[in-house]
Structures are given as C-alpha cells and as structure tokens.
Amino acid sequence: MRYDHLLIRRYIKPNSKVLDLGCGNGELLLLLKRERQANVRGLDIKENKVAKCLEKGLSVLQLDINKDLHDYKDYSFDYVILNDTLQTVYSPIKVLNEAVRIGKKVIVTFPNFAHYSVRFYLLLNGKMPKTKALPYEWYNTPNIHFFTIKDFIEISRKNKLKIIDKKFYNKKNSGGTPKVFHPNLFAKNALFVMSKRYSGEHK
Amino acid sequence: MENSKSIVKTKYMGLKEKVKLESGKTLPNATIAYETYGKLNKKKTNAIYIFHALSGDAHVAGSNSKNDKNPGWWDYLIGPGKGICTRKYFVICANVIGGCKGSTGPGSINPKTKKTYGLKFPIITVKDMVNAQKKLIDFLGVKKLLAVIGGSLGGMQVLEFISSYPNSSHLAITIGAALKQPSQGIAFHEVGRQAIMRDPNWKNGSYYNNAFPNHGLSVARMLSHITYMSEKSLQNKFGRNLQDKKSLDYHFGIEFQVESYLNYQGLSFIKRFDANSYLLITRAMDYFDLSRGRKSVDGAFKKTKSKCLVISMSSDWLYPTKDSLEIVSALRANNIDTSFIEIDMPYGHDSFLIKNNKFPNAIRGFIDNYCKEEIK
Missing domain, CATH: 1.10.1740.110 (Rna Polymerase Sigma Factor; Chain: A)
Known part of the structure; x- marks a missing residue:
C-alpha cells in the first residue's frame, strides 16, 4: 500500500463523493471505495490506465485534465484529489483553480523539488536532478512543471486559496506521519488540503 | 468444458399487436428472429441484450450447426469464459425489423397482398427497431435488463433504448456511436x-x-x-x-x-x-437524431437510470471519438454515472468486431463488478 494513499485516506470522510484527477490505474479510488465507502470517480488521459480502472469496475473518463474539466459542476464533489498530478499538467494554476471549483476540498500531493538531494544533485553534477523519487531524464519526464513547497504556498496565496492542512513525508517513511523539520529542505513530498478561500456557499 | 461450438438455434417470435411506427404507419404480423445464449436465472436479473450493427444479425455467438463455418459475429466476446460469460449471463440478440435475417423486412410476404413487400415495406427508424425488440424482451419475461450493448447502429439503438426505456437496463455500453448520424455518414x-x-x-x-x-x-x-x-x-x-x-x-x-x-x-x-x-x-441510421423534437439533446436522457460506458476507437473516422464525447457530455449533463474510454486499435470503425483483449476486458470489468456490488 502506498504511504501517500494511506495519508489521503485519513482525510476522506465515509460516504463522500471523490474525484481523482489523474487517477492512474485506480488503486487509490479502489481503496477509498472499499474502506471509506466513497462514491468515486476518476479521470485519466491514458487508455491503458483507464482500461485498468474499468477492469476494477471504477467509473472513469479518459479525458484531458488540461482542457476537459469544464463539464464538472461547481462543488459537485466532496473531495477532488490531485495525487502527484499537478506537476504533470500544462497549466497547473488553471487546473488547481478548476479543482477548488469542483471540489469542496482539494487534496494535492506533489514531489518537492527543493529536497536537499535534488539541490545537491544539481549543485554537484550540474545536470537535471535524477533521484529515486524522480527517476526520469529531463527529456522524458512526465513532470513538466516542477515546483517546491515554498512555491506552492506562494501560488496558493496569490490565487486566494485556503490551505486547510498540510503534511510532509518521504515515501519510504511509511510508519505514521513523520515530523519533518524544515520541510522545504527535508521533505521529499508534500500533501496540502485546500479550498476556495471565500466560500460561504458550501459547508 | 463447454465451448463456443455448442449449437444455437435461431428462434422466432410473432408479434400479436401491430408495431406502431414513428412515421405514423403500422407494421402488422411482424416476426422477430432472435437467439439466446446461457440461462436466464430465476429472478431474471442476468439478461444482457445485444443490438447489432447495419449488416449484423441475431447470430451473435456460437454456431448454428455442427459444420457452421461462420460463428456469430461477436463470438470472440460472448461465450463460456469469454468477456461476456454465458455461464453467468443470459445473452439475447435479435435481427432488427426491416432486416433480412429472419425478422420481418422488405423481402417478407406482405399479409395484405400475399406478395413480397419490396418498397411497400414502411420506412422504419432506430426507435421503431428498438420498440419492436422491447416487445421481445417483455415476451422473454425480463423486466429489467442487466445491460444493453451495441456498436455503430447497435450503439444508436442502445442510446434510443436508455432514452425511451430509461429504467429498463442497469447498464448500457455504446461503441463507435453518435447522438445523431453525422453528415458524412x-x-x-x-x-x-x-x-x-x-x-x-x-x-x-x-x-x-x-x-x-x-x-x-x-x-x-x-x-x-x-x-x-x-x-x-x-x-x-x-x-x-x-x-x-x-x-x-x-x-x-x-x-x-x-x-x-x-x-x-x-x-x-x-x-x-x-x-x-x-x-x-x-435510411433509419440517417434519420437517427436524439435531439429531434427536443430543445436540446441532453433532454433525451432526463429520466435515464442506466450506468453507462461509452467506447470510441482511436482509428474510427466514421464515428470518431468526438461523437462519443458528445454522448458522454449529454449523459453527464443528466448526472448519469458515465465512463469513457478511447480504445487504441488500428482497424477503423470495425475494430470492435476484430478479435482483441481490450474490448472483452473493459466490458467484463464493467459488468462483472457491477453485478458483484449491486445485484444481490
């Protein structure tokens, strides 16, 4: 079981409606369906991933996050999840704003590009960082918009998004929530729970 | 082990009432040719209805005789242990009215003149085809189908079915279909x-x-x-x-x-x-347009309760993915639980008829999981 999935599970209240943007093969959705009795929906752009979801009996749409979110109605989901997805899209800000429109709460996880191993890699090698968490070459990585924890907090503020909660974790560290000292330097990954800041129209 | 070579016979049902047609005309004494596979369970909850495409017929799977060289047109998908397993499910497929594979069509005898109909056969629509087949479903005693499935014209019939009979199937699958016949078609x-x-x-x-x-x-x-x-x-x-x-x-x-x-x-x-x-x-396909008589096409699915799976094929240029996405939009506008996949196969519109694993896996996952979760 992936640690980030377990972490996300904690935030999902039973019987809620969940949309996973970039749901991959549907593991997280299946977990939330089984253990939270959640009413789950997924979206992914890849045929083979969507096929895996269908084999699991999940409701999923093969669509493009970058341009196909407009058909979702405002606050039609309790949670919208962007699990390691935001850094792979063309317009992360647009997608983030769409997510907080569609979901009452949004859970975002992403790899922190300011982790010390990434910093050292660039400093020492002078090449685009390749780490265990980020194993791709610069030319074939799906992660086209890298950012750091600091960047994310900054952009959330700029877009008037409310940060409800945050957790920092290193994927290997799967025993409970680790306390990470100076997360922008020592956390490989981050999780943020967000919503629209001035949203009196929903609970 | 039972295999797909088990013999299936085409059956015929005579409709007692006249079929009222969309054109205002009627079709008397119509016969519907159909085949069934597997067994209907006691509660009659395991029936899957297949609608065929333009040149298809009721013979969707298995063989009609020992030396039958042509197994049913969707034999790779339907049969014991296959994508739609006939050990679990009761599969029905019928020839459309107006066809020439056993159901009443222009080559049948006109009861009024005792001669072949020819052009005297009334113009029919996709809705007429579906209405006639609904009578067969009623005749078989199935109140609510587990699934309706069809590709191309079959997909149009699926859409018409969940629009006209919004609570008569738990699941619906369309393949290479459209809400209306495109101009190029x-x-x-x-x-x-x-x-x-x-x-x-x-x-x-x-x-x-x-x-x-x-x-x-x-x-x-x-x-x-x-x-x-x-x-x-x-x-x-x-x-x-x-x-x-x-x-x-x-x-x-x-x-x-x-x-x-x-x-x-x-x-x-x-x-x-x-x-x-x-x-x-x-002609029936060309007339097909779910928005006809409605303010918007979304209205066609206002009462639809079926959970839907829309499938397009990457190389299909006759009913391209864009057309399937319009189906997806219309269903979602009515808050219908909808899945969509564009299956990547190179053979064009006919891809769904060519043996592969993608269609069986997707359809099996969609139906089997629903049964496990919802049909007790």
Missing part, C-alpha cells in the same frame, strides 16, 4: 443507396422474382467497407501490392490486392444481404 449512405437504386435490376424494389440488383448492392458494400476500415489498416494489409502477379497489365481489371479484396467483400455481401433492407437500414 449520410453522405456515404446516399452513395450506396444510389448505387442500388440505379442498378437496372432494382426495378423500384420489386426484384424478388427476377435478377437481383447485385451490382448496385456490391458497390454499396465496397464503399461502406472502406469507411469501416482505416487508411493505416488498408496500407498495412495491402499496400500497393499487385494481385497474383509481378507486373502491371495496363487494363481496368484487377491490378491491386486492395481492389480484389473490395470486390470479394462486395460479392460475398450480396449472398447474405437484401438490397431493400440495405436501403431501409441505412
């Missing part, structure tokens, strides 16, 4: 119809006691067959290869393999299809 159909109607043997549809309009029908099929394939699949299959020779003969006979293939397709089609049925069914 009408255009190709019209060329086919003209080829038939300009054949001197057609004689306004009254050819049953004379020579058949085989030239026209075969040309119509050659054309439509191209629209069911893709540029890539034609290129891969034939390229510019010459037919059984090494050099050109400089004449208008067969030079290229692709010509020979198309001619063969045309000739084999005339053995199994009636030209007037071809006119009628293509």
Whole structure:
C-alpha cells in the first residue's frame, strides 16, 4: 500500500463523493471505495490506465485534465484529489483553480523539488536532478512543471486559496506521519488540503 | 468444458399487436428472429441484450450447426469464459425489423397482398427497431435488463433504448456511436443507396422474382467497407501490392490486392444481404437524431437510470471519438454515472468486431463488478 494513499485516506470522510484527477490505474479510488465507502470517480488521459480502472469496475473518463474539466459542476464533489498530478499538467494554476471549483476540498500531493538531494544533485553534477523519487531524464519526464513547497504556498496565496492542512513525508517513511523539520529542505513530498478561500456557499 | 461450438438455434417470435411506427404507419404480423445464449436465472436479473450493427444479425455467438463455418459475429466476446460469460449471463440478440435475417423486412410476404413487400415495406427508424425488440424482451419475461450493448447502429439503438426505456437496463455500453448520424455518414449512405437504386435490376424494389440488383448492392458494400476500415489498416494489409502477379497489365481489371479484396467483400455481401433492407437500414441510421423534437439533446436522457460506458476507437473516422464525447457530455449533463474510454486499435470503425483483449476486458470489468456490488 502506498504511504501517500494511506495519508489521503485519513482525510476522506465515509460516504463522500471523490474525484481523482489523474487517477492512474485506480488503486487509490479502489481503496477509498472499499474502506471509506466513497462514491468515486476518476479521470485519466491514458487508455491503458483507464482500461485498468474499468477492469476494477471504477467509473472513469479518459479525458484531458488540461482542457476537459469544464463539464464538472461547481462543488459537485466532496473531495477532488490531485495525487502527484499537478506537476504533470500544462497549466497547473488553471487546473488547481478548476479543482477548488469542483471540489469542496482539494487534496494535492506533489514531489518537492527543493529536497536537499535534488539541490545537491544539481549543485554537484550540474545536470537535471535524477533521484529515486524522480527517476526520469529531463527529456522524458512526465513532470513538466516542477515546483517546491515554498512555491506552492506562494501560488496558493496569490490565487486566494485556503490551505486547510498540510503534511510532509518521504515515501519510504511509511510508519505514521513523520515530523519533518524544515520541510522545504527535508521533505521529499508534500500533501496540502485546500479550498476556495471565500466560500460561504458550501459547508 | 463447454465451448463456443455448442449449437444455437435461431428462434422466432410473432408479434400479436401491430408495431406502431414513428412515421405514423403500422407494421402488422411482424416476426422477430432472435437467439439466446446461457440461462436466464430465476429472478431474471442476468439478461444482457445485444443490438447489432447495419449488416449484423441475431447470430451473435456460437454456431448454428455442427459444420457452421461462420460463428456469430461477436463470438470472440460472448461465450463460456469469454468477456461476456454465458455461464453467468443470459445473452439475447435479435435481427432488427426491416432486416433480412429472419425478422420481418422488405423481402417478407406482405399479409395484405400475399406478395413480397419490396418498397411497400414502411420506412422504419432506430426507435421503431428498438420498440419492436422491447416487445421481445417483455415476451422473454425480463423486466429489467442487466445491460444493453451495441456498436455503430447497435450503439444508436442502445442510446434510443436508455432514452425511451430509461429504467429498463442497469447498464448500457455504446461503441463507435453518435447522438445523431453525422453528415458524412449520410453522405456515404446516399452513395450506396444510389448505387442500388440505379442498378437496372432494382426495378423500384420489386426484384424478388427476377435478377437481383447485385451490382448496385456490391458497390454499396465496397464503399461502406472502406469507411469501416482505416487508411493505416488498408496500407498495412495491402499496400500497393499487385494481385497474383509481378507486373502491371495496363487494363481496368484487377491490378491491386486492395481492389480484389473490395470486390470479394462486395460479392460475398450480396449472398447474405437484401438490397431493400440495405436501403431501409441505412435510411433509419440517417434519420437517427436524439435531439429531434427536443430543445436540446441532453433532454433525451432526463429520466435515464442506466450506468453507462461509452467506447470510441482511436482509428474510427466514421464515428470518431468526438461523437462519443458528445454522448458522454449529454449523459453527464443528466448526472448519469458515465465512463469513457478511447480504445487504441488500428482497424477503423470495425475494430470492435476484430478479435482483441481490450474490448472483452473493459466490458467484463464493467459488468462483472457491477453485478458483484449491486445485484444481490
């Protein structure tokens, strides 16, 4: 079981409606369906991933996050999840704003590009960082918009998004929530729970 | 182990009441040819209905006789242990009215005149086809189907079914379908119809006691067959290869393999299809438009309760993915639980008829999981 999935599970209240943007093969959705009795929906752009979801009996749409979110109605989901997805899209800000429109709460996880191993890699090698968490070459990585924890907090503020909660974790560290000292330097990954800041129209 | 070679017989049901048609006319004494596979359970909750495409028929799986060389048209998908497992499910498929594979059509005897209908056969629509088949479903005692499934014209019938009978199927799967027949589709159909109607043997549809309009029908099929394939699949299959020779003969006979293939397709089609049925069914498809009589097409699914799976095929240019996405939008506008996948196969619109694992896996996952979770 992936640690980030377990972490996300904690935030999902039973019987809620969940949309996973970039749901991959549907593991997280299946977990939330089984253990939270959640009413789950997924979206992914890849045929083979969507096929895996269908084999699991999940409701999923093969669509493009970058341009196909407009058909979702405002606050039609309790949670919208962007699990390691935001850094792979063309317009992360647009997608983030769409997510907080569609979901009452949004859970975002992403790899922190300011982790010390990434910093050292660039400093020492002078090449685009390749780490265990980020194993791709610069030319074939799906992660086209890298950012750091600091960047994310900054952009959330700029877009008037409310940060409800945050957790920092290193994927290997799967025993409970680790306390990470100076997360922008020592956390490989981050999780943020967000919503629209001035949203009196929903609970 | 039971295998797909188990013999299945075509059955016939006579409709007692007249079928009221969308045109205002009626069809008396209609017969519906159908086949079933597997067993209907006691609660009658395991029935899956398959709607066939333009040139299909009720024989969707298995064999009709011991030496049957042609197993059903979707045999790779339906049978014991297959994508739609007939050990679990009761599968039904019927020939559409207006067809020529056992259900009443223009080649049948008109009870009023005791002669073949020919052009006296009333114009039918997709809705008429569906209404007639609903009577078969009622006759079989199935109140609510587990699933309705169809590709192409079959997909149009699925859409019509969940619109007209919004609470009569738990699940619905459309493949390479559209909310309305696109202009290009009408255009190709019209060329086919003209080829038939300009054949001197057609004689306004009254050819049953004379020579058949085989030239026209075969040309119509050659054309439509191209629209069911893709540029890539034609290129891969034939390229510019010459037919059984090494050099050109400089004449208008067969030079290229692709010509020979198309001619063969045309000739084999005339053995199994009636030209007037071809006119009628293509016309029915051209009329298909779920927005007709409605403010917007979304209204067609206002009451629909079925959970839906919409499938398009990456190489299908006749009913491209864009058309399937319009179905997805209309369903979602009505808060219908909808899944969508664009299956990546190179064979064009006919991809769903060509043996593969993608369709069986997707359809099995969609139906089996629903049964586990929802049908107790």
